[in-house]
Amino acid sequence: MRQAAVIGAGTMGNGIAHVFAQQGASVTLIDVSQSALDRARVTIQANLDRQAKKGTIAADAPGQILGRIQTATSLDGAAAAQIVVEAATENPTLKFSIFETLDRICAADAILASNTSSISITEIAARTKRPAQVIGMHFMNPVPVMQLVEVIRGHATSDATTQTVLEMCRELGKTPVEVQDYPGFVANRILMPMINEAIYTVMEGVATPEAVDTVMKLGMAHPMGPLALADFIGLDVCLAILEVMHKGLGDPKYRACPLLRRMVAAGYLGRKSGRGFYQYGG
Numbered sequence: 001m002r003q004a005a006v007i008g009a010g011t012m013g014n015g016i017a018h019v020f021a022q023q024g025a026s027v028t029l030i031d032v033s034q035s036a037l038d039r040a041r042v043t044i045q046a047n048l049d050r051q052a053k054k055g056t057i058a059a060d061a062p063g064q065i066l067g068r069i070q071t072a073t074s075l076d077g078a079a080a081a082q083i084v085v086e087a088a089t090e091n092p093t094l095k096f097s098i099f100e101t102l103d104r105i106c107a108a109d110a111i112l113a114s115n116t117s118s119i120s121i122t123e124i125a126a127r128t129k130r131p132a133q134v135i136g137m138h139f140m141n142p143v144p145v146m147q148l149v150e151v152i153r154g155h156a157t158s159d160a161t162t163q164t165v166l167e168m169c170r171e172l173g174k175t176p177v178e179v180q181d182y183p184g185f186v187a188n189r190i191l192m193p194m195i196n197e198a199i200y201t202v203m204e205g206v207a208t209p210e211a212v213d214t215v216m217k218l219g220m221a222h223p224m225g226p227l228a229l230a231d232f233i234g235l236d237v238c239l240a241i242l243e244v245m246h247k248g249l250g251d252p253k254y255r256a257c258p259l260l261r262r263m264v265a266a267g268y269l270g271r272k273s274g275r276g277f278y279q280y281g282g
Contacts, residue, residue: 015143
C-alpha cells in the first residue's frame, strides 16, 4: 500500500484519497477536471483540519497527509500504483473504458478496484486481461468517517487479491465485509428497496416525507430517515441503482417508484440540486 491511485475527485474519490494518505500511502488523485481536483484538495484540507481540531490526528498531521497527495488529469498518473481505486461517475461505459486503460498502463501485479455501488465487478473485470486482480471496494459516504467497506468478489477474483484487499481495508482503519457480485451487493440491495418503499408511501398519500422519516428515526432508531438519506445520496443515484437491480435480478419488487422517476426528471435530485424531498439553502 505504498503507492495508490484514485480515479475521480468527487465526494467519494477525495475521501478515499484522504484515508489512503492518512495511513501513509503516496496517492495520485486523478480527474479529467483540474477544477474538480482543486476543489478536492480544499475539501481534504478542511476535513483534515477538522480532525486535528477534534484531536483525532496530530496538529501538524494535516500538512503531512496532504503532502502525500498529488494530482493528475490523465490516467497515466496511475501507472506506478500498486492499488488503483476507481471512483468515477456511476456509468458502466465510462468505467469499462477506464479499466481497459488501467489494465494497459498499470504494472502486471497491480490490483484494480472499483468503488461502484451497483455495477457488476465481473463485467468490469471482463474488460481487462487480469480479472483475478479486479475487485470491488465500496466505501461508504463520508469516507473518512464511515467504517464499512464492502469488498466485492467478481466471478474471477482470486483468493489472494481478496485477502490483500481485506487486509488493506483494515490498515485503513476500516471494517471490510466480503460479499459476492450480485446486483446491489448487500448495502444497496437492502437499503434501496426501503428508500423506494418510503417514496411509494409519500406518493400514495399515506404520510408526508417528514412523517415517514420521523417514524423510521424514532420507531426504528435510524440516525437519518430514508427520504433525507435519499436526498443525501442523490435521487438520480438511487434511481440508477434501482434500475441496475431491477434489470439484473428481474424481480418487480425492485421497480423504481414513479414519483422517484418524476422527481429526477424534474431535476429534484436532493442536496446537490438544492431540492429533493426537502429544500436546502445555500
